[in-house]
Amino acid sequence: MGDALFPFQTCLNASTLFPYKLDIREQLRVAAEAGYDGIEIWMRDLEAYAASGGSIAELxxxxxSLGIAIPNAIAFFRWADMSETARHDGFAQAEREMRMLAELGCPAVAAPPYGDVDGAGPEHFAAHFAELVRLGRSMGVEPYLEFWGRAKRLNRLEDAVAVLDLSGIGDAKLLLDPFHMYVGGSRFESVGSLSGDRIGIVHANDYPAEPPRETIADRDRVFPGEGIAPLGRLARLLCDSGYDGYLSLELFIENFGGRTAPDTARYGLDCLRKAFSVDHIEGARST
Structure with a gap:
């Protein structure tokens, strides 16, 4: 849990463990034993667990029993697709998946600009996001609006904030990710205009100077503090906004060498706490 030096909660996005090919129960165990407060699961892993006969209630x-929360899930449904047919199917998928999450006790799900959104404008996103939020809330699951730096639309924080404002849902929330902010050209200072209660969850990662912004890919993400991202400044802005929720370590490193899954989880937690600690932030303010 958060404290005076680290006023956030820690979370492990299951993507970080993908190279180890763990099932969802093993992912939960590794995250809990490493000391994280929560874990972000991926719908594909929950569905694989259920398809193999696993009980969601037992999960x-x-x-x-492990003492670990499941604050959010990563899912991909076409809620904003330009095709009405694809969007209809996307909402059916979203309803099915959010019912599973509700049974699991997971209170939120990511809603990125997945599908054909090339011609979508802010009003299009806003109308369908509002529809998605109403659907999710009817089941007790809150969709978090996510922007992707490489998407043709909804690729900057500023765009996501505009969509939230247009949605007419005053307490709707978004998902922040420094990698996507960097790739899409978002201004990190824009976080300073947010109230903490508009932020659902924050993905924690870092990125190197090379490859350059134009070609950098998800697999190039690095542990917090090992790249060039202004994480100290981001953490200060989050603190000032009043956000004290989860920072979720989301990496897509394809090979950790000889490091085991528990080693990777523990190392990532240490990096996370150091890169986003208040004493680190204070020390960086004079630089």
């Missing part, structure tokens, strides 16, 4: 009990 919920297992997470509780």
């Amino acid at each position: 919920k009990d297992y997470a509780a």
Whole structure:
């Protein structure tokens, strides 16, 4: 949990463990034993667990026995697709998946600009996001609006904020990710205009100077503090906004060498706490 030097909660995005090919129960165990407060699961892993005969109710009990929360899920449904047919199917998928998440006790799900959104404007996104939020809330699951730096539309923080404002849902929330902010050209200072209660969750990662912004890919992300991202400044802005929620370590490193899954999880937690610690931030303010 957060404290005076680290006023956030820690979370491990299951993507970080993908190279180890763990099932969802093993992912939960590794995250809990490493000391994280929560884990972000991926819908594909939950669906694979259920398809193999696993009980979602038992998985919920297992997470509780480990003392680890499941604050958010990563999903990909076409809620904003330009095709009405694809969008209809996307909402059917979203309803099915959010019912599973509700049974698991997971209170939120990511809603990125997945699908054909090339011709979508802010009003299009806003109308369908509002529809998605109403659907999710009817089941007790909150969609978090996510922007992707490489998307043709909804690729900057400023765009996401505009969509939230246009949606007419005053307490709707977004998902922040420094990698996507960098790739899409978002201004990190724009976080300073946000109130913390508009932020659902923050993905934590870093990126190197090379490859350059134009060609850098998800697999090039590095542990917090090992790249050039202004994480100290981001953490200060988050603190000032009043945000004290989860920072979720989301990496897509394809090979960790000889490091085991528990080693990677523990190392990532240490990097996370150091890169976003208040004493680190204070020390960086004079630089």
